[in-house]
Amino acid sequence: MTTSSTPSAPASAPAPAASASPVRRALRAGTDWFLAPVPLARVAAFRVLIYAFVVLDVLWIRTSVVPHGYVPDLYRPTWLARAVHLPALTPLQGEILLWSLLAACVAGIAAVVAGRLQRTTGVLVALGFWVWMLNSQGYGYISHDHLALMVAVTVLPTAGLTRLRDHTPSQAAGWALRAIQLAVVATYFGSAVLKWMRSGSPAGWANSAVFVWAIMRRGSPLIRWTLEYPWLLILGQWGLYLIELLSPVVLWLRGRWLYVAISTFLFFHLATFLSLGIHFLPTVVCWAAFLPLEKLPFLRARAPR
Incomplete structure (x- = not known):
């Protein structure tokens, strides 16, 4: 006597994995950015x-x-x-x-x-x-x-x-340099925020006479002539304020645009040193954290593993 067997029901297909939530995707993207490996x-x-x-x-x-x-x-x-x-x-x-x-x-x-x-x-x-x-x-x-x-x-x-x-x-190397990059940018962005807070309005510092005060106090002959053109000094204050406020953008620039941004900040410090005798060398040196130093000629001998 034979027993008839009914065909078993096909195994259910695995449920598709739930897509990661926006928060988790954002955290993953932030982690990948912060730990991006460098040589x-x-x-x-x-x-x-x-x-x-x-x-x-x-x-x-x-x-x-x-x-x-x-x-x-x-x-x-x-x-x-x-x-x-x-x-x-x-x-x-x-x-x-x-x-x-x-x-x-x-x-x-x-x-x-x-x-x-x-x-x-x-x-x-x-x-x-x-x-x-x-x-x-x-x-x-x-x-x-x-x-x-x-x-x-x-x-x-x-x-x-x-x-x-x-x-x-190395991700550890990438993390170290990224932390330094953030500190470089925080130097400028924090300065812009303090200008805003202490002047009481977004445009208070930029429209003030701080450049006039600095030039009268310690300005070199290279810059004293600008005292006759107050509008030029106001324009310069707005330019400095805006590049400090927008400095976080540098963290996402690459290639030519990154070098243009770095050159802008370094030119500002050179102009400040020549006109007011104020240098920013500790921060200027740390801008090297943005540069591919491994491409220097004497560092090219060994190929990547």
């Missing part, structure tokens, strides 16, 4: 540049730490210095910090060349430079041109081991 050689070259500049900075630009030791009563620490209980340094402590920081920078450059101990030397540079700057800024002057540089020494150790001729893509 390790780019970070290696940038490390050498930054550590060499820190030497220049403590010997020529922010040289006030040792002299501050003779007037500790004037020390008014910033909120971060208060949070870590950083006291006023004595002249001897300032000298020790100076030479320790210089040695750490030289060791950091040597570590990039040798391809070892880069995290250790990078952390030493970061700690020394932060203590140096917190003391420097605790005597009544905050130099916002150092924002990107301080971020740079902080995040560079996270990139790990890099070599000058290693073009292997």
Whole structure:
């Protein structure tokens, strides 16, 4: 006796995967943008540049730490210095910090060349430079041109081991450079926001006489003639205000347009230095985080892996 079997029902097809929500897609796009890999050689070259500049900075630009030791009563620490209980340094402590920081920078450059101990030397540079700057800024002057540089020494150790001729893509290297790029842009955008807040209106600063005041106070012969043309100074203030306000656009530019934007900011700083004697070198150096440094002739020897 045979039993008839009814054909089994076909297996149901798997339900199509639900499309990711807009929030998840946005988060994924943001993560991909922030962690976009870059060649390790780019970070290696940038490390050498930054550590060499820190030497220049403590010997020529922010040289006030040792002299501050003779007037500790004037020390008014910033909120971060208060949070870590950083006291006023004595002249001897300032000298020790100076030479320790210089040695750490030289060791950091040597570590990039040798391809070892880069995290250790990078952390030493970061700690020394932060203590140096917190003391420097605790005597009544905050130099916002150092924002990107301080971020740079902080995040560079996270990139790990890099070599000058290693073009292997790395997300850690990409994250470090992207953080520095954001700090560069924040320097300008934050300045525009403060201009807006302190003047009380979007156009208050741009229509003020701040350029007249600056030129009368410290203007060189190259710029003093503009005092006879107030409309030209107002136009210049509007131009500066707008490029600062639009500075975040630089983060999404590529190729020729990126180089045009960088050249615009560097030309502004050159003009400011020639006309008012004000340089912005710590930020100018950090603009190199936007550049493909691995394409320099002496960094092309090894092919990507």
